[in-house]
Amino acid sequence: MNAIDQCWRFNPEWRKHRQQPATCSVGYAGKMTNNIGKGLIHYKVTDPSYHPLNPKPGTLRYRASKIQGKVWITFQRDMNINLVRPLLISSFTTIDGRDVDVHIFFERNKLNAFH
Numbered sequence: 001m002n003a004i005d006q007c008w009r010f011n012p013e014w015r016k017h018r019q020q021p022a023t024c025s026v027g028y029a030g031k032m033t034n035n036i037g038k039g040l041i042h043y044k045v046t047d048p049s050y051h052p053l054n055p056k057p058g059t060l061r062y063r064a065s066k067i068q069g070k071v072w073i074t075f076q077r078d079m080n081i082n083l084v085r086p087l088l089i090s091s092f093t094t095i096d097g098r099d100v101d102v103h104i105f106f107e108r109n110k111l112n113a114f115h
Helices: 004-007 058-068
Strands: 041-045 071-075 079-083 093-095 104-106
Touching: 041 058, 058 079
Parallel strands: 041 071, 071 093, 079 104
Antiparallel strands: none
16 A cells, blocks of 8 residues: 555545645655645536536536636546546646546547637
8 A cells, every 4th residue: 555545545534634645645746735724725526528618617627727726626426537638737736536436538639629
C-alpha cells in the first residue's frame, strides 16, 4: 500500500475527512497543505459530458474554465469523461477520485469536432 493510501484507507470515517491525504502527500506536488483549509472550494462533478466552448455547470471542463482558486474536485458517481480538447488544471487543484470509478481520456480523432 502506498503512503497516501495508508494515510486514509484505515480510517472508516474517511469521507468526513476527505482532505486528510493533502497533509501526507508525496512526490512532485510535495505536501498539498496549501490546498486545504480556508478558502477551499468543494466542487462535485455530476455530469460526464464535455463541451470545450460552452461547458455546463457540474462538468469537469466547467470547473477548469470558470472556477478560480483552491479547489477540491470529487465525483458524484462512476463516469467516463471523454476530453475533446486538452484540459488545463490550475495550481491548488486536487482531483479526488476515491470511492468512484472515473476514467478521463482524450481522443485525438475528435479534436476538430467543435470547430
